[in-house]
Amino acid sequence: MKKMRQNKKTEGDDMADISAPAAPSAPDAIPKKSLDLLPLALPLVIGLAAWLLIGSTTTWLTLTLAALAMGMMVFVIASGLTLVFGLMDVINFGHGAFIAIGAYLAMTVLAPLSGWVQADNLALNLAALLIAAVVAMIGTGALGLVFERIIIRPVYGQHLKQILITMGGLIVAEQLLHAIFGGDQKSMALPAGLRGAIIIGDLALEKYRLLAVAVGLAVFAAMQLTLNRSRIGLLIRAGVENSEMVEALGYRIRRLFVGVFVAGSALAGLGGVLWALYRETFTASIGGDVMVLVFIVIIIGGLGSVGGCFLGAILVAMMANYTAFLVPKVALASSILLMVAILMWRPQGLYPVAKR
Template identity: 75%
Template sequence: MTVAPAPATTPEALPAIKHDYLPILLPVALSALALPFVGNPTTWVTLTVAALAMGMMIFVIASGLTLVFGLMDVLNFGHGAFIAVGAYLALSVLGLLSGWVQVDSLGWNLMALGLAVTVAMIGTGLLGWAFERVIVRPVYGQHLKQILITMGGLIVAEQLIHVIWGGDQKAMALPTALRGAVVIGDVAIEKFRILAVVVGLVVFAAMLVVLNRTRIGLLIRAGVENAEMVEALGYRIRRLFVGVFAVGSALAGLGGVMWALYRETLTAAIGGDIMVLVFIVIIIGGLGSVGGCFIGAILVAMMANYTAFLLPKVALASNILLMVAILMWRPQGLYPVAKR
């Protein structure tokens, strides 16, 4: 954090806590900047809502990854596998519940979706737990091997998806009541985007509550700063880490379901496309920072959506430029995590 340490000579003066609001203003500034270029306010609202929806999905996927990195210095390049597995599990569940999906009733639709998400999250959570034990555990503290091993895990996982679900592209239909848009004035907002924003905000809020109001959350935040001291206080950080890894994987599974529904199609490589954005997000957010991850996700999604409208050919390249700009401003990301 950028809070200045109080001078040692005046221990009695109450230090001022400087809150760092600047990064929060960035998405606001970016969307304001985009307005004159987009021109039409209606289009701008549509794009901004799309960006928020996409940003929430990226956040849900990235939050677990950034915590895993912060806590244990493990960078999981195989995170994309959980996105794909989550999406495929949901596809299977929704296929079984096709009656609930096709009926034009929000209640039944959400029930089917809820069940699909539950299965996807339990499945990817368990998979994450196994992935941590088998793939990641033997290579703690060795970045090079971590990257290689988790990449290998990703290859194997993608191939297994081919074996189980087949290699062809699948259609992932939205439940009936979630199709179409809500019209407010002359702005049409797709229903699913609203749902995505709600889900993202709920995940973010839940994360903040857990991290700030529970002992587990305090341990995670403390562990991100200094895992060794957490152990010296008598807590088994390994258990904590496995738990965070599994929850992070489950969140990637949730994000995968949302992402597949958003795109309405699904292949085993679905994780690859969005993982590039996820990496950009956790770099510009500050590795290990949930708040930075949230703002970074919105920024990246805005950049992607505005440029997709204005200059469609350079959508991803514009995000590289965004990343470069932010790293030149703050080399450790928007909210650098205090490390020993």
């Protein structure tokens, strides 16, 4: 035994020999993470099937753009929720409140900027929207901080209470919005430069949908960069898998979680602005309608997975838009069928997150 130990030490000193018997069971090839590409084929299959059923390429393209725009908006809203769940096992049923608050804040900001909104100048239009979006995000982010502190923190680790409390938070937030802004339906007009469509041949691409797709892709890219290239991102991914070990390495996971919660709330606020502009009218219950889609999306994607959430959002939006055209009466039911089918195939969602 002692001899073997000596052997090992001399071997270890010799740095050149890296295939030492320390890992005799390891295969020679360096293993790479097997990329799970199968779910990525789903949107292609659904898209192709829809194209065959619809029979008109321009209609199909219009519908697909609508689906992508809707998918991106749902993704922006859902991404924060799924990360918060992954990191701390907290599901916030009150997430929809931030959507509504974002919409109301944007409306409040855009009112005095109506000159910019109506100007025949795309730069001014976008600047007004940018200001509204930033204010909405700051506002919802700050409220997220408060919400986390008073609503979520006392009920960590208790799913039943979490669901109830966050639902109660949603009721109170919606009622407060009604009390402050009045209970009537609000409207928020699209800026002049974003109305209408770009016409290419007989194909009409609505400008606002293109903007929504661009914003969604930007958010997705920024999230992927953060998660894969920054220390904070690594910590979030590590925390989603095993938050206890992240703490044992000396990081305060609570701070990380509060940060993610605030970012998720701000994104819901942004999503609320996008969604309200898309629908052009809204009430305080705007969140409720989207949240149903959001829940379906994060379940389909796999709770905690940002990539799965992105894919799930696109899938749900495609189903919704194609069926709305083909069999309008069952639009939302189609998302449920999609969800059930995917859960039959993968009970944890498309990209289940590895948990300890």
